[in-house]
Amino acid sequence: MPATQTRAEPSLEEPRNAEPAGGKPISAADLLTWYDRHRRALPWRARPGEAADPYRVWLSEIMLQQTTVMAVKPYFERFLTRFPTVEALAAAPSEEVMNAWAGLGYYSRARNLHACAKAVVAEHGGRFPDTEDGLRALPGIGAYTAGAIAAIAFDRVAAAVDGNVERVMTRLHAIAEPMPKAKAAVREATLALVPPDRPGDFAQALMDLGATICTPKRPACALCPWMSLCAARRAGEAELYPVKAPKKTRETRRGAAFVVERADGAILLRTRAPEGLLGGMAEPPGSAWSVDWVPSQAILDAPLDARWKRLDGVVRHVFTHFTLEASVLHARVAAGTAAPDGMRFTPREAISQEPLPSVMKKILAHALGEALFAPTPAGAGRGRASKEPGDGEAPAPVRKRRGRAA
DNA sequence: CACGCGTGGGT
DNA sequence: TACCCAAGCGT
Numbered sequence: 128m129p130a131t132q133t134r135a136e137p138s139l140e141e142p143r144n145a146e147p148a149g150g151k152p153i154s155a156a157d158l159l160t161w162y163d164r165h166r167r168a169l170p171w172r173a174r175p176g177e178a179a180d181p182y183r184v185w186l187s188e189i190m191l192q193q194t195t196v197m198a199v200k201p202y203f204e205r206f207l208t209r210f211p212t213v214e215a216l217a218a219a220p221s222e223e224v225m226n227a228w229a230g231l232g233y234y235s236r237a238r239n240l241h242a243c244a245k246a247v248v249a250e251h252g253g254r255f256p257d258t259e260d261g262l263r264a265l266p267g268i269g270a271y272t273a274g275a276i277a278a279i280a281f282d283r284v285a286a287a288v289d290g291n292v293e294r295v296m297t298r299l300h301a302i303a304e305p306m307p308k309a310k311a312a313v314r315e316a317t318l319a320l321v322p323p324d325r326p327g328d329f330a331q332a333l334m335d336l337g338a339t340i341c342t343p344k345r346p347a348c349a350l351c352p353w354m355s356l357c358a359a360r361r362a363g364e365a366e367l368y369p370v371k372a373p374k375k376t377r378e379t380r381r382g383a384a385f386v387v388e389r390a391d392g393a394i395l396l397r398t399r400a401p402e403g404l405l406g407g408m409a410e411p412p413g414s415a416w417s418v419d420w421v422p423s424q425a426i427l428d429a430p431l432d433a434r435w436k437r438l439d440g441v442v443r444h445v446f447t448h449f450t451l452e453a454s455v456l457h458a459r460v461a462a463g464t465a466a467p468d469g470m471r472f473t474p475r476e477a478i479s480q481e482p483l484p485s486v487m488k489k490i491l492a493h494a495l496g497e498a499l500f501a502p503t504p505a506g507a508g509r510g511r512a513s514k515e516p517g518d519g520e521a522p523a524p525v526r527k528r529r530g531r532a533a
Numbered sequence: 534c535a536c537g538c539g540t541g542g543g544t
Numbered sequence: 545t546a547c548c549c550a551a552g553c554g555t
Contacts, residue, residue: 191551198541198550232539235553269553289551307534334551343549344544374548375536404538447538485540 137303137359137367153299153356155322155329161352162332167339169196170203172331179327181255181280182213188272188279189240193233196338202231214253217244225407225482234406234484239267257281278321278330286318287330291337297369298341301358305370341365379450382416383425384442384487386455386494387433390462393472394491395430396481404446409481411490412470413453422454430467433458442493444486451486457494475499 163175171187173179186206190199209227210216216224221241228237243265247255255276256262263273275287288296293306296313304312321329340347346365348354359365387395394411401407414420414428422437429435441452466472473481478499483491492499 188551193538193550193552194540195542195550230540232541233552235538239553267553271552275551287551290549291551331551338551406538445540447540448536 137301137362137364137370151356153320153353155320155325157352157356158332158336159322159325159328162328162335165335165339166331167335170200179280181257181276183207184276184280185243185255185268185272186240188275189236189243189267190231192236192272194231198231202228212253213244213247213255216241217248221407222482226480229408229482230485230488232485234408235402236267238401238407242266243268255280257283259283259285275330279327282325282327284318284321284323284326285330286314286321287333288314288317289334289337291334291341292317293369294343295333295337295341298346298359298365299353299357301362301364301368303368303370305372309369375448377445377449378418379452380416380418381420381422381441381452381454382414383420383422383428384411384413384453384455384490385428385430385435386411386457386491387431387472388457388459388495389464389472390459392475394475394478394495395466395470396473397470405484405486407482408484408487410483410487412467416449416451416453425454425456429456430470431460431464433460438494440493442486442489444489446486453486453490455490455493 166172166175168174169187171183187199187203190202190206206216206227209223210219219241221238224241225234225237228234228240231237246265247253256265257277257280259273259277262268262276263270268276271287271289274285275289277283277285278287286292288310293310293313296302296316297306297309300312300316302309302312302316317333336351336353340351344366348357348360348365351357351360354360357365359368385395389395396409397412399405399408399410412428412430414425425437426435435456435458438455438457441454444451444453464472478491488500
């Protein structure tokens with residue numbers, strides 16, 4: 128039995144919605160006062176007093192799904208430049224949208240983003256619906272995002288419950304029920320606090336509080352406008368919320384990637400199936416990835432006959448639910464070589480136009496060198512592959528890079 | 534409802 | 545290094 132990290136359980140049995148002994152009720156006003164002083168300036172945010180732009184709010188909310196502010200910023204700016212309006216986005220070819228999204232992850236968001244833009248233009252005259260229900264009906268917009276856009280862009284009374292808000296509210300009320308079962312209670316508690324005069328500011332204030340004060344670890348309770356009202360804080364247990372179910376262990380899958388370099392410099396690529404992992408994105412051809420795949424079987428999946436050379440090490444990449452260790456094989460082929468069915472040779476200068484996800488950039492960089500890619504917003508191509516001993520049937524744990532003699 | 538779905542920074 | 549986690553959604 129591995130020494131699993133047993134998470135301490137909150138000891139508090141205080142009933143939910145209990146108000147502090149002093150009797151002062153939890154009030155949005157305290158939070159809004161704090162927000163007016165400490166709000167973050169973010170590229171997609173209207174300045175105080177200015178009206179929010181629904182297109183910007185929507186675009187940012189989609190990008191921010193499970194994605195950090197730092198990662199989103201450069202993508203957001205670039206999207207606005209390339210697609211200044213929802214009409215421009217709707218009219219763009221999907222490859223261009225996927226290319227602009229490449230590196231940001233969760234690529235179904237990009238597909239849904241494009242579909243949503245088309246729907247807004249075709250069915251709503253280019254205007255986003257201004258109600259939660261109307262927004263919720265659009266692709267890629269779920270409960271959280273509908274609430275967030277309704278509140279932030281249209282000042283509708285709505286609960287925008289994201290991970291930040293879950294953390295703040297479970298602490299505030301010491302909701303010990305584990306997520307996601309506690310979602311209904313969190314939503315109810317949040318909605319009860321929304322001030323009718325400033326729903327948008329309230330939504331953003333809650334998120335700012337969660338992001339800067341009520342953080343997952345070591346929350347800065349001393350700076351919190353709700354400190355004296357927070358049930359978890361009173362018990363000294365803020366950090367124990369929200370309670371979550373234990374996570375599953377992440378398996379390692381292995382497979383081969385084939386980097387074919389034609390004499391003119393072109394690289395062999397293909398497009399992945401539209402749905403599923405990295406759906407619709409570009410990649411060098413490769414084998415399926417599986418837990419029991421071993422390097423010695425790599426050649427079986429080669430896309431064409433060539434003098435394959437297996438490169439040292441593996442490219443290691445962590446996805447949400449598994450880790451990939453890709454063995455990379457490299458071959459040079461003659462100038463006239465034609466691409467196999469369903470594949471294409473992309474000229475070296477056009478590589479940057481391809482919608483290559485980060486893992487595929489890592490694989491290409493492993494075979495071709497880091498200099499292949501111009502700097503991208505996310506700094507893709509940064510990671511160096513780990514090194515691993517050769518074709519062991521039961522590969523030893525991957526070792527971090529061994530120094531290469533210069 | 535549980536699962537599939539990326540990536541990079543923080544600790 | 546090995547986790548954790550971030551403004552979730554669709555099925």
